[in-house]
Amino acid sequence: MDSIINLQDITFTYDIDTPRPALSEVSLEIKRGEWVAIIGHNGSGKSTLAKTINGLLLPQSGSIQVGNMDLNEGNIWDIRKMVGMVFQNPDNQFVGSTVEDDVAFGMENQGIPREEMLVRVADALEQVRMSDFKTREPARLSGGQKQRVAIAGVVALRPDIIILDEATSMLDPEGREEVIATIKKIKEQSNLTVLSITHDIDEAANANRVLVMKEGRLIDEGTPEKIFSAGPKLVELGLDLPFPEKLKAALKARGIPVPAEYLTEEGMVDWLWTSVLNK
Template sequence: MSHKIIEVNNLSYKYQSESEVQALNDVSFSIEKGEWIAIIGHNGSGKSTLAKVLNGLIMPNAGTVKVDGALLTEENIWDVRQSIGMVFQNPDNQFVGSTVEEDVAFGLENAGVPREEMLVRVTESIKKVNMADFMTKEPARLSGGQKQRVAIAGVVALQPDVMILDEATSMLDPNGRKEVMNTVKEIKDAANLTVISITHDIDEAANANRIFVMKGGKLVKVGTPEEIFAYGPELIEMGLDVPFAEKLKYALKEKGIAVPASYLTEEGMVDWLWTSLLKK
């Protein structure tokens, strides 16, 4: 049975400093519990603004947001926010404790979690992100990937229903991005967590159940990774990245070579190339 964890209807938001610019313009969608949603779009497309509205950091000018059936209002914003954890781009901006365990405990202390339960949650969440050997270390001395895993542990300890990753891997090297996303996937699968990933990383987006494409404050496309990547040329014209196989198809098409219309993985593209070459 389906369970809509987030429902957004006709959402609009305009920053006061940009009087003519709608950061969000009549956006509507729903997300099922346990889904992984990737939100992609060029800088200024509205994706980070959308994340802030979902987490109650800013209130929309129009439209509604429901989190697990509860309408987000200024009155219940703190209650709803307990259901959504957010991991930001720069983990250094999130650290407040002098050690990893103190930092993870900070959010629990603010939430009034009893000490005995807090100690258990801190230990368990740090273990889940494979950082148990670093509990007494200073966060500032960790690598970028390790810092981001600690930031994720701080969110996991609060036991939210939804985790939002706002460009959470953009400052990491490829290995750091891979280890963080593997950690998120393990946690998501174990707890049936809903993940919303705002990203420029096409490999990260490819792991999602669905991809939302934002442009000019509007939600312009929604589909599976295969469905979205099949718009290769259109995405490239929007300044977005696409998998290598789609870039290759686009380049071949520009040279007048007929290519498959459907989405192909790199393996599929290799098979198609071999088949095409053998015919000639």
């Protein structure tokens, strides 16, 4: 896979009088088609990092490359067309009086012809399973439905990259599962690159790779299995543990031998069934 995002020694400070930068010499590479999760406690720099990738914030030093373009004031709008962002609160993204009007809004700003717009709106709503709600007012939808409409608005713009900036944090478990399933489906269909900024460890477990941030620095990276197997270290960073790791800790405290390696929920069920329940 070729690289689609490349950051080299990014440093960003909101206020020059602040003793610690929001980002400090961060370097990373994201391959086309990857799903990368960025985790860390509040103030670790996750959302700031996301906003530098599409030029909402410009770093004081370092370089950013998206696609084959170096991010600068001359091509910032071309890069923003490549990067779609879905934020924490979908209500803050709605501008249309109906669902289909809202999905069309971004395309109107880009001057896309009406005939093509209609096709894209229908296609995007179909992808997020919201076609039956196209004439509804966004305000009357559930939280999960609202976020799926917000995703449709981004998908209709046909970006190469989608950034989920705490996009599931305000949803209940059912709504969270809806949104993650939607992103998975769209990613597979369109070979999207997904960057997920999240506190939700179960959401991060869907990623190909997890980046861990602390105080503006990238301190670790690896597969979900590698990152989540270091349970106590995650707790020290103020992060939660995936449910299988919590269950392993509880079983270990009761004197039951548990696997050392990280287990997904499916892996935990298989292990419980074969090694514990059948004994």
